[in-house]
């Protein structure tokens with residue numbers, strides 16, 4: 111029998127796990143446990159230029175010392191490139207070679223997508239101009255009018271995105287030769303049977319692109335829940351430097367501090383428990399209650 115709930119935490123090993131990424135880890139873990147589901151960890155090291163050697167194992171060791179163990183074998187995206195290549199092949203004519211560089215795209219002044227990516231003006235949509243060679247592989251999004259993607263986020267509520275104007279044709283394979291996050295994440299979530307994605311709200315604007323890819327690849331769309339992002343006093347998203355976690359293996363007190371901090375950020379009103387096991391025992395029902403209460407409040411809105 112297949113498992114009815116498979117969740118995941120998918121850190122990029124660009125540095126040690128920090129207080130911000132711990133919130134996403136804890137939320138995804140609590141949601142999986144609350145559903146008696148499986149929780150898996152996937153190392154998203156597809157952007158090999160940004161990966162920091164050893165950060166993957168440091169993240170896994172830290173998760174272990176917090177009592178969070180992947181229910182299935184951990185996978186590394188850098189070892190799964192054949193899967194991404196096969197998916198790109200499957201996309202056929204929806205994907206096309208693009209010869210534009212960053213400057214040319216920015217010069218078109220269509221602006222940037224909510225996640226900061228420059229919106230592509232469609233220059234190479236109908237073929238590379240003579241004398242130009244392929245730099246990246248792009249996905250053609252539907253024309254305006256047929257480009258609307260709607261989904262219900264279990265935390266943020268209903269969301270709608272118009273791909274043509276809010277994303278434009280987006281990159282599947284980058285000019286540096288690495289597969290893009292959007293493709294790799296969709297392929298992996300489908301291949302690993304992920305039913306529920308719980309992650310930081312900084313990725314909510316990527317979701318429409320991912321749903322579009324899922325449809326083209328004929329794979330199911332998971333449920334989504336995006337939790338708020340931890341910011342520093344200046345309102346900036348925490349970086350690996352500013353939010354570093356000081357948890358050494360075996361230091362249960364520090365582990366509890368880090369977990370309590372993440373849980374309280376998520377709105378779980380927990381008192382400090384005596385042990386890690388007690389923390390998880392209290393946090394799971396508190397997570398369920400927080401989501402139920404949130405749902406009631408959202409429904410009660412006029």
Ligand code: GLU
Pocket residue numbers: 119120121122154295309310313
């Ligand atoms: N690898 C991404 C990150 O660390 C998360 C991707 C995802 O959860 O979809 O920000």
